[in-house]
Amino acid sequence: MNENQRELISTTVPILRAHGLTLTTHFYKRMFLHHPDLKNTFNMGNQKSGKQQNALAMAVLAYAEHIANPGVLLPELKRIGHKHVSLDIRPEHYPIVGNHLIASIKEVLGEAASKEILEAWEIAYNQLAELMIGIEADCYKSQTDKIGGWTGWRPFEVKEKVKESDEITSFYLYPSDGGKVVKHVPGQFISLKVFLPKLGLNQARQYSVSSAPNEHYYRISVKKEINVHLNVNGMISNFYMTKYRLAIR
Numbered sequence: 001m002n003e004n005q006r007e008l009i010s011t012t013v014p015i016l017r018a019h020g021l022t023l024t025t026h027f028y029k030r031m032f033l034h035h036p037d038l039k040n041t042f043n044m045g046n047q048k049s050g051k052q053q054n055a056l057a058m059a060v061l062a063y064a065e066h067i068a069n070p071g072v073l074l075p076e077l078k079r080i081g082h083k084h085v086s087l088d089i090r091p092e093h094y095p096i097v098g099n100h101l102i103a104s105i106k107e108v109l110g111e112a113a114s115k116e117i118l119e120a121w122e123i124a125y126n127q128l129a130e131l132m133i134g135i136e137a138d139c140y141k142s143q144t145d146k147i148g149g150w151t152g153w154r155p156f157e158v159k160e161k162v163k164e165s166d167e168i169t170s171f172y173l174y175p176s177d178g179g180k181v182v183k184h185v186p187g188q189f190i191s192l193k194v195f196l197p198k199l200g201l202n203q204a205r206q207y208s209v210s211s212a213p214n215e216h217y218y219r220i221s222v223k224k225e226i227n228v229h230l231n232v233n234g235m236i237s238n239f240y241m242t243k244y245r246l247a248i249r
């Protein structure tokens with residue numbers, strides 16, 4: 001990326017920030033229209049409440065803002081990378097997000113988006129994607145290098161369920177293949193994926209491992225999310241199944 005392209009990106013950041021919500025709403029609508037399968041990857045509850053849907057596009061804008069010194073964003077990029085790994089995000093997903101993001105910038109900025117601006121954005125996105133893919137490749141490798149390690153979604157079953165209180169229930173999750181699990185470190189979380197018939201989609205949520213580190217199972221303690229006012233209860237925390245698919249970070 002040359003100096004001129006960096007300059008071009010910097011000039012568009014405030015405009016894109018001002019239109020942040022329009023941009024991100026447009027982006028997700030566009031991406032899900034062309035790739036409805038990705039609804040299984042994203043948290044549709046967050047999409048509905050708008051809670052996290054800004055995160056992806058806003059992080060790309062933050063990168064553009066620090067284009068001259070992206071190293072300052074490394075700790076944050078590592079955190080995002082861990083979350084991505086827990087959701088089994090792979091290198092082949094990056095061009096999809098990139099295409100829809102650049103197309104959305106073009107559609108939202110209209111005539112203000114010159115060919116040069118769009119080219120500069122494409123280069124910036126690809127640089128960031130390469131960085132993220134590298135961080136995530138290291139995480140995937142470190143998972144498979146460990147005893148009991150795996151990547152992707154592995155089937156687990158609930159062997160024991162303990163009601164801790166009116167709100168919280170613990171689930172003891174064992175690999176369906178009878179194999180070992182990676183000994184977790186304190187504070188580690190797993191992503192759990194289930195098929196929700198109500199949505200006709202797979203959905204994933206994160207849960208901290210609440211058991212002591214061991215090679216046989218993970219215990220998670222789930223609080224039922226109840227929203228009495230709106231009559232919309234949490235989708236996964238109120239849904240009990242005996243089989244789950246888990247990915248770890």
Ligand SMILES: Cc1cc2nc3c(=O)[nH]c(=O)nc-3n(C[C@H](O)[C@H](O)[C@H](O)COP(=O)(O)OP(=O)(O)OC[C@H]3O[C@@H](n4cnc5c(N)ncnc54)[C@H](O)[C@@H]3O)c2cc1C
Pocket residue numbers: 045046048049189205206207208209220221222223224225226227230232233234235236237238
């Ligand atoms: C790193 C990490 C670790 C976590 N660890 C734990 C843990 O150990 N234990 C735990 O219990 N949770 C944990 N969580 C939270 C967990 O991942 C889920 O977010 C939580 O269980 C709620 O998921 P849900 O599917 O039940 O709710 P969702 O369906 O995702 O809904 C979330 C909230 O939004 C409300 N809502 C849904 N739809 C609407 C709507 N249309 N309008 C307004 N409000 C709406 C719901 O009532 C609910 O309160 C963790 C999260 C992270 C990121």
Ligand code: HEM
Pocket residue numbers: 038041042043044046047052053055056057059060080083084087089093094095097125128129132
């Ligand atoms: C350079 C590109 C990307 C950036 C900068 C980025 C950034 C982010 C950020 C900031 C979050 C929120 C993390 C958190 O706070 O928990 C996030 C979450 C997420 N990202 Fe990415 N992301 C990128 C690419 C992708 C790709 C290619 C995919 C796959 C299609 C993807 C899928 C997700 C999913 C599923 C979540 C969880 C959010 C949810 O379900 O609500 N991201 N990303």
